[in-house]
Amino acid sequence: MKNQAGEFYAADFGGGLAAGVPAYGASKASSAAPQLDDSALRLIGNSPAMQKVRDLIGRVAPTDSTVLICGESGCGKELVAESIHAMSPRADKPFVAINCAAIPATLIEAELFGHERGSFTGAMRTREGVFERASGGTLLLDEITEMPLDLQSRLLRVLETKRLNRVGGNSDLEVDVRVLASTNRSPAQAFEEGRLREDIYYRLAVVTVQLPPLRERGEDVLVLAEFFLGELNLRQGTRKRLSDGLRDRFVQHRWPGNVRELRNAVERAYILCDGELVLSEQDMPTLRSPQEGDSAGNDLVQVPIGATLDEIERTVILATLRHFEGDKRRAADVLGCSLKTLYNKLHAYQRERQTGIN
Secondary structure, three states, X not given: OOXXXXXXXXXXXXXXXXXXXXXXXXXXXXXXXXXXXXXXXXXXOOOHHHHHHHHHHHHHOOXXXXXXEEOOOOOOHHHHXXXXXXXXXXXXXXXXXXXXXXXXXXXXXXXXXXXXXXXXXXXXXXXXXXXXXXXXXXXXXXXXXXXXXXXXXXXXXXXXXXXXXXXXXXXXXXXXXXXEEEEOOOHHHHHXXXXXXXXXXXXXXXXXXXXXXXXXXXXXHHXXXXXXXXXXXXXXXXXXXXXXXXXXXXXXXXXXXXXXHHHHHHHHHHHHOOOEEOOOHHHOOOOOOHHHHHOOOOOOOOOOOOOOHXXXXXXXXXXXXXXXXXXXXXXXXXXXXXXXXXXXHHHHHHHHHHHHHO
């Protein structure tokens, strides 16, 4: 399985912790239905929250339903998507992931749907988009809330009709792709901020998988730390181990960067130490102070010097709404305004964003 540091992680590293697990993407007999066990599910940890995630993946994987995967950055959303694909009847077909936040708005349409030769400046040849490249398999739209709203409406049509038209093309092409999407934002909050169309949300979120942050996974922190250290020991031919002090520090740390931060911390301690691994609080790979980490960074708002009063008000309103997980009544009470005033503000923000896109 693809192993990109931090964003997702695999439990099969040459017969270590996952001995006996079949190789990811192993071919299945076409005449028989796939075995729907968790052999392809490489999510590490035994906390109740992760058990719930595993159970949900096992239920949704054999279907062709769209799935919305939600969770903070660094929780392993792409691993969940790969696990769904690996446990599905499409496992022997392509798995393609595209990060909607990493592609300029002027290019993302052509990247998604492809383009014909000469359709725009620099289009020297016809090129397939990710929908065509993932034909028969699974397509992950990572950070879906960063996709421009006008493009979300076109995506909705493709999802509904299973047909697309390349940029500059004159005819529709049939597509057979299972679509998964992920976001590190609350869908409700993204909608209120004008980042997510309501209709595309309901089309994508047939099933929603909510990944817990690492700070809510209890002893999974140590299970993951031991696994990452095991990878390093195996790769380097060493036998280093976690000290009791470092284990305690890992359990107490708030992990604002989630699994990505933990993996970074283990690798840093591995490089700096011989034998037993230790790491001071100052050496932890976090950008936030302990005070900020204790609240997971959700109770503090930073406003740059030079921001207008309207920008400051908007920042505080949206941060308060995030803190109360979209509960507008509680947010309005804390902000000292009426519920109607809060709704008016949110609708104005959404109109502003739509106007900016158009």
